Amino acid sequence: MTDQTAPAGADGLTPPGPALPDLLRRVHMVGIGGAGMSGLARILLARGGQVSGSDARESRGVIALRARGAQVQVGHDPAALTLLDGGPTVVVTTHAAIPADNPELVAARERGIEVLYRPQVLAQLMADYRTLLITGTHGKTSTTSMAVVALQQQGADPSFAIGGELNESGTNAHHGSGEVFVAEADESDGSLLEYRPDVVVVTNIEVDHLDFFGSEQAYVDVFDAFAAQIRPGGTLVVCLDDPGAAAFGGRCAGSLAAGVTVLGYGTGAHADLAPSVPLVAELLEAGAQGTGSSNRVRLAAPVGPGVERSLQVTLPGRHMALNALGALTGAAALLGDPGSIDRLIDGIESFGGVHRRFEFRGRSGGVDLYDDYAHHPTEVRAVLSAARTLVADDRGRRVIAVFQPHLYSRTAEFAEGFAAALSLADEVIVADVYGAREEPQPGVTGRLISDQVTVPAVFVDSISELAPAVAERARPGDVVLIIGAGDITMQAPPILDALSSLS
Known part of the structure; x- marks a missing residue:
């Protein structure tokens, strides 16, 4: 991590971690109340940045950001660019939710203020961390959230940015004191290609978002391109129960950067599509228990010691058991310590869910x-x-x-x-x-x-x-x-x- 001193936060204290890049010291966010944007604002504020923003309506998220020091205007108008003294150094928007003719974006470009998309900013915020990113067509938010809670239980205090609010903390983002950053990598608009991760978990790959990609092949290709951006010495984790993810893992095995390892999790239902990918986190038994599931798993090196463990998941369904196993595998790969697996399991078993996920x-x-x-x-x-x-x-x-x-x-x-x-x-x-x-x-x-x-x-x-x-x-x-x-x-x-x- 960098030795630069971060600026004082809203409470006058110097936040832990790397200093913000100069470009991100004064940020205006168009659509600040959205799930992804509000999380980004929380992290910027916690790291000592000044944040302003606008949103179409008042909301609980907007009120919470004001309480943390953000200057937020309801309604979109160029006047919002004057909420911060000296004006913003950058304006942040999203691909899908905000149209290009938004009056604040038009004014920013006319005034020569740089406009960035949310993933570009998130990539800069993660640059000095070891990163665990979860992607796939389905299950990103639940899997990312489980990984966060597992790492918290282990004592890592990760920074995180997810697409839903953790029931444990009531927030979708956090600036932690540790050297780990966990986030969702959204494939829907190809923006995951902004990132250079250390560990990637791919839950599944099934055609979606054809309004953006135009063809199934273009959708699949974005995952291949993302895998090629894993840092040397990193890890790609794929679900071998999903045919799309298994075939993807098979393509990647042996073709990625030097030292990148490909690992599999699940029952191995489609392991034949990836014969060179080891099944290191195996779901042996899965059964309903109350409103969750009771499972038996085997965790082999480099994830665990190669013995069976019980794994209780508080949310129902086999898909949630698989998400839990993916989160465990990704978190263990990031830590690089098989001895941490028991504490990670404790974290998964304490997971209380995510807003709007069952x-x-x-x-x-x-x-x-x-x-x-x-x-x-x-x-x-x-x-x-x-x-x-x-x-x-x-x-x-x-x-x-x-x-x-x-x-x-x-x-x-x-x-x-x-x-x-x-x-x-x-x-x-x-x-x-x-x-x-x-x-x-x-x-x-x-x-x-x-x-x-x-x-x-x-x-x-x-x-x-x-x-x-x-x-x-x-x-x-x-x-x-x-x-x-x-x-x-x-x-x-x-x-x-x-x-x-x-x-």
Whole structure:
């Protein structure tokens, strides 16, 4: 790490760790309230930077950043560039959420202020650390979060930036005192290519984000390019239960920079696609236990001593057991000490979950309500498979899925896959599409999905109709799961209120 002295933080104390680059001493962030941007702001503030920003609306995240010293304006206007004395040294934005004609971005370019994307800034913040990055089509946030908690239990106090709030700390980012940085590497727009990691965990590779990449091959190619950026002496960890990740590991074995090791985890269901990748973290047994899972694993060198261990995971589903194993493998590879594995396991077993990852939102009218961010057919299938384990011992209990599709392009591409995944539920309610950054497409609505579901299903074209639709169908003992990456999470309180009439 650098010997430079960091500037004093908002509390007047000198923060631990490397000094901020001069460019990042005064930062203005457009869309500062978003999950990724707010985490970046937290780290900049903790490292002594001055931060201003703007967002479309007031939010809990914006209020929290103001309390930490950020100057935040609600609404987008060039005047926001004057919130910091002397103005910003750089303006930060995101690829997807903020359009290029945003008035603050236009003004910044006119004034000659450099504009960077969030991943470019995160790469600079990680530059002087040993880095563990988690990527893949699904499971990034849960796996990254488990790795963070495992390393915290081991005493590493990592810095981290993740896509959801850890239930343990209620935050999505932290500037730690240690020499380790853990983060998600987002593949959705190719921005993971900004990073030069020491250890990479790839949970799975399955085609997605075709609105950006255009073809399945282009999507796969970005992972290959990312692997080539692992630092010499580093480690690539792949899930050998996923055919895409296993084939990727097979391609990478022997072709990466000098000294880069490729390791595998899982049951090895697709190990034949990567015969030269050793299965060092093996899932021997997996079984439901309460609202989580009880597992037996074998951890071989260089991850562990080669003996069996029990591994309890607080979240249900085989996919979460695999995520836990990936987190363990990545954290152990980063530390390079097989003797640390017991403390890392303790951390995984204490993991309390992440906001909107099979998050329990409450019980009302005898019905349990969970909330999940799943927005791809594979993710929907995984969370509903996990939900089925909660009702497996009682044939009278049912699973009701309440799904909001995310993006018109994804809905059109995967309508059949979503319908097949949702058919794992006993009943399904489908809301209309949450378009996010996309304009509506003729004929693309949630009905494309509900019409193909093979269990009783209904389409509601107004999100305000979800709560009464749930209350009409649910009965005491059921599990209701609201699913989607849009604003459906805001329906949890009205659904709980509507369910109270069942009591």
